Amino acid sequence: MTLQGWILILGFVAILLVLAKPIGAWLFTLYEGRRTPLHIVLGPVERGLYKLAGVEPVQEQGWRRYALHMLLFNVALMTFTYAVLRLQGVLPGNPQGLAGLSPHLAFNTAVSFATNTNWQSYGGEGTMSNLSQMLGLTIHNFLSAATGIALAFALFRGFARREASTVGNFWADVTRITLYLLLPLCVALTLFYIASGVPQTLAGVVDVTTLEGARQSILLGPVASQEAIKMLGTNGGGFFNANSAHPFENPTALTNLVQMLSIFVVGVGLTWCFGKAVGNTRQGWAILSAMAILFLAGVTVTYAQEAAGNPILHQLDIAGGNMEGKEVRFGIAASALFSVVTTAASCGAVNAMHDSFTPLGGMIPLFNIQLGEVVIGGVGAGIYGFLLFAILAVFVAGLMVGRTPEYVGKKIEAREVKLAVLAIAVLPLMILGLTALSSVLEQGLAGPLNKGPHGFSEILYAFTSAVGNNGSAFAGLTANTPYYNGLLGVAMWIGRFFVIVPMLAIAGSLAAKIYTPESAGSFPTTGGLWVGLLVGIILILGGLTFMPGLALGPIADHLAMIRGQLF
């Protein structure tokens, strides 16, 4: 580890803390549906969208209707993308002349992008035409992100409203978030990326005669416009197979920093927005503090492990940290930091290959996803996932002191706790169940590239990433098979919507409750004790279930590495 590395990590955290309030305040404006300066330009677009779609933005929806509209919209989007990908061969914008995708790959990709997972069973450059990247994938990057933030708004309203029967209007939320938050930021980010060297063209392959006289084909395309929303919307689906490790996606150390910041910025802002929505910004800071503790702990482990390197290579007299799968321009600190950021949020972009990390260095990204990506988390999904844990934390605290638990003015009762447990149980059930299945079936065992415990880690990581809607991978796994495409597609769908529906039910149930003012007997949810309790609950309830799996994979791998055992 180096001083420069730690300056980068702590500087990164400091920038985010500074951005929390301004971004949070902007989000709060959209949450309230207030006018912004951007309305002068984009207001007519917003009204036009409502008019053509027959939407009445002021008409409030109960949680069931909100959920129904959200689900139908996602099904429609997914069907649209499935069609674009299948018909790729006959559509324009295809300079490489690529064929349409196979049914199972098109299904997997459509689910993957609709659920904000952006798991890539395909290798960008050899599979997707420019039109598919733009029309099939970029729209999901925006709208799955907007959907996540909209859902967080609905839950915030559940906490904030008193004796209300509605949680907002889905269409108004999604449209405003897209037009007034994501689109303008993406325009600015795209220009920055292009200026830094990320291509933005409709051309395809350029033929190069290298200095040694060999032939090289370089693929260009509309990369920058997709890169911007890929990070900001915590999507993570790369234009190229190598994702943000590819020099065209992420050419410099500065673009790398901006990419990491854009993964976290909306999630950080949402913690402040939550505090503001429930009338006490300290509630938001308490959540952000718990997230920051878990984040820095993760970064420390991964950075230390990667900097220490692989003793098996040290025996061959190779110097220093683990550079397999990493780019020279980023080095170890920026690669370790990126891996923790991308898995703490549900982004899943990678600037280094997690599969080639040291066992414990790679375990942290895996564990981050298994915790439910609640450390900042995906846009929207992070904060609503975190609030599910907060509900359980006040419940546990209530059990200890023997009082009905309360959180930000709402009594937490049996219904909310049951629904929260239901949502949280989806993760271990699906991840461990499907990993176990794939570890015994022939089709499952055909996947891993690496042998021994690391091969098991590849399978565990795949299902963790899919159910957690992350999208990063231990990419050695050959996943473009009917078995993995199908199973991972189902896993992504369940991991997204089987969490969302109980969460929206909680929002509806909370909105209907009366306000319970804080009293002397209330458990305070702003101080250090609360932050500690949150961290403990997340680690114990979220993490403990996965320990046996981690012992079989990364921990066994680590012990083998120390002994110098090869597989």
Add this chain to the structure above:
Amino acid sequence: MGKDFSSALRPAIVMTILFAALLGLAYPLAMTGIGQVLFPVQANGSLVRDGNGTVIGSTIVGQAFTSNRYFQTRPSAAGKGYDGLASSGSNLGPTARALVDRVKPDVETRRGEGVTGAVPADLVTASGSGLDPDLSPAAALAQAPRIARVRGLPVERVRALVAAQTKGSLLGKPHVNVLALNRALDAAGSGAADDRAR
């Protein structure tokens, strides 16, 4: 619920089409137009041409250098090496026998070239993209004696070229762009004007 369902169907379909037009076509096409006007070089891949106008590479993307006359690039898992249509890391785990089997001969090759002490890690490991354009200064300097010998240049001259091409910043690790370095090397070897080196 039946009425709810049909009333939700219209916005779901219409919004899909409208947003597809806005976000899937208007946004990327507008950015392409603006990017092509404001940053024509970068938007088209930062391509490098030789005196005849032939494209010889990109300043951003790495290309394979395997000859003894040049600074050699890192091992690459992109296709057969530096394949611009198949970016990829090796994805080999730290305990993979295949990793050791790949690294060992590379280390021995470097030893044969006279590299002493610990071998710089990036020189014998594959990058994440398989298209890494850079080397660490240590990995470049380790190759300086070989290049000096093959080209008949003083080794200090070669080291000075590495130092001149090394870029570092507060954010990133110091690194050398291998294409730029090798062009500078060619220019130094033939005594051509400095502008060819750029």
